[in-house]
């Protein structure tokens with residue numbers, strides 16, 4: 001069975017994000033990067049499926065991202081993935097979901113696949129679109145935000161759950177399919193020391209857009225990020241003081257009406 | 264923290280940090296409060312490869328170096344210094360001694376089980392009459408047929424009541440102080456082996472420190488480590504690795520203490536100010552951070568020297584001396600920054616303060632480190648003098 005897991009490099013969940021001066025992205029200096037936490041569930045589920053199916057099953061990690069993403073790919077290999085494809089191209093900087101999906105689809109088609117696992121969203125831009133566009137492009141079913149996954153014994157279909165308000169939705173899907181993973185699906189394993197040693201010998205195949213046969217950056221998405229803006233500063237708290245409570249209330253109402261114009 | 268660590272080293276550090284904060288922290292908290300030994304932690308540490316870091320792959324280990332061990336020990340110590348000392352003794356002393364001096368048979372019998380933490384390791388040198396002065400070991404080992412008969416008492420043995428393999432130093436020749444010492448691999452179910460008093464310590468409550476009693480304890484001759492009389496050589500060679508391990512433990516404790524101090528002082532308000540905004544607090548933090556960096560660099564350097572097979576006794580003593588002082592100084596100042604609450608069990612700094620203390624005592628007291636360092640400095644000076 002050929003298992004693909006998608007991995008994105010994102011800023012650490014605890015990092016403080018600042019927008020750069022030009023408004024074209026975030027400030028990357030001093031920022032720590034990690035594997036998108038939801039992608040860790042995807043990798044773990046991929047490994048579990050491989051362990052269940054056995055034989056010559058294989059987990060291939062696919063990443064689109066800068067050179068520095070290698071360390072995170074190597075971590076996934078140390079967790080147990082078999083090999084990886086890393087698409088690095090300066091043209092792909094700040095790529096939107098359509099572009100990402102188009103590039104990933106090309107790689108995944110080249111690699112061949114029986115099942116694709118990815119995170120339910122990347123915690124950097126929180127778009128949660130790549131998996132859906134990818135499903136359309138590859139023309140396969142998708143189940144998003146999965147909290148349970150069970151492969152049938154013949155490996156031809158899978159039963160899944162997704163947690164919704166007040167209960168679980170059960171799905172059955174034919175394979176190949178793309179599954180986006182939610183917290184609770186599994187407990188991702190660590191990159192153990194023996195795993196780290198083995199990962200040294202595993203292959204990361206680097207590819208550029210040209211290697212994939214693209215002449216320019218694939219475009220087609222209708223939405224475009226125009227500008228990045230910092231959150232507005234929360235205003236100063238003003239305490240309305242007066243000798244009589246009545247006067248304070250009057251002043252408060254005046255301020256709400258005339259200054260903040262909410263009344 | 265931006266050291267020139269390699270990609271592999273950063274991944275190792277991250278695994279250790281993630282394991283420590285996610286899996287170890289809750290267990291450590293309870294074990295240190297109740298003074299229990301967290302057996303289950305070592306199974307997990309074994310699965311991660313942390314109990315056989317420097318054991319070659321052919322004996323079931325990872326085949327990594329002292330540098331990786333140091334990275335792991337620091338991360339574990341930030342969360343639980345007790346776990347770290349158990350690991351340091353296991354990796355830097357027991358595994359190391361068997362790997363370096365053991366016969367093929369000993370390596371095959373013990374290393375695979377040690378590397379996976381199926382059994383834990385201990386290292387028994389100290390006796391009532393032999394602490395800093397290793398040459399005063401009295402415990403005897405007399406050859407009888409194809410066995411050695413051990414008699415005597417060891418004290419302060421870390422993990423002594425939990426270990427499946429204890430490296431024991433005993434005298435095979437009572438008249439030769441230097442070449443009369445030999446080392447053995449002893450299992451707890453060898454007849455005549457028993458655990459005596461279990462120490463009630465000031466800190467390191469999740470590690471055990473025990474007395475081991477040997478009464479006509481029968482050790483098969485194959486369990487002699489190296490040749491007869493090699494004990495002193497092994498004990499001295501083991502010191503370097505052991506000291507590097509405790510230095511790494513010390514830096515971990517210091518880092519944790521500083522982190523707690525920064526966290527606390529950003530929140531505590533007195534005189535309408537966060538106490539971190541008082542210059543006296545900031546100066547303490549600056550001194551802590553500087554000493555921690557310096558200690559870490561000493562440790563990184565000596566670990567690299569040891570990995571390259573270079574002599575490094577002076578450097579190991581320097582790293583141990585400076586790092587253990589830093590752990591104590593930092594824990595003291597960090598507790599001070601906490602004020603009254605730092606003196607209660609509610610706050611982690613209280614445990615860090617207690618755990619830091621022993622780093623200046625075991626694996627050679629600070630006085631002994633200074634003895635080693637000054638001796639080397641004088642030797643180097645004399646060597647460089649014209650004839």
Ligand SMILES: Cc1cc2nc3c(=O)[nH]c(=O)nc-3n(C[C@H](O)[C@H](O)[C@H](O)COP(=O)(O)OP(=O)(O)OC[C@H]3O[C@@H](n4cnc5c(N)ncnc54)[C@H](O)[C@@H]3O)c2cc1C
Nearest residue numbers: 386387388389394395419420421472624625626627628630
């Ligand atoms: C928690 C804990 C765990 C331990 N684990 C182990 C273990 O696993 N295995 C093991 O074998 N041992 C272990 N030890 C023992 C430890 O190594 C000894 O405590 C240490 O070597 C000091 O020896 P001592 O306690 O006998 O002190 P002593 O040697 O009696 O020293 C007392 C004081 O005299 C000073 N002193 C001694 N000689 C000199 C000198 N020549 N010049 C100047 N000052 C000197 C010392 O620095 C110290 O301040 C452990 C100890 C503790 C507390």
Ligand SMILES: Cc1cc2nc3c(=O)[nH]c(=O)nc-3n(C[C@H](O)[C@H](O)[C@H](O)COP(=O)(O)OP(=O)(O)OC[C@H]3O[C@@H](n4cnc5c(N)ncnc54)[C@H](O)[C@@H]3O)c2cc1C
Nearest residue numbers: 531532533534538541542543544599600601602603604606
């Ligand atoms: C065992 C024990 C018994 C006690 N018994 C009593 C008792 O019987 N009765 C009682 O009333 N209290 C008692 N206390 C409380 C004790 O007096 C306080 O802990 C002490 O005054 C410090 O106050 P704090 O703990 O709030 O620390 P904080 O005042 O919050 O101080 C925290 C840190 O900030 C520093 N800091 C604060 N202000 C400044 C500044 N302006 N400039 C520079 N640094 C500053 C402090 O020096 C300290 O390092 C007891 C405390 C303990 C631990």
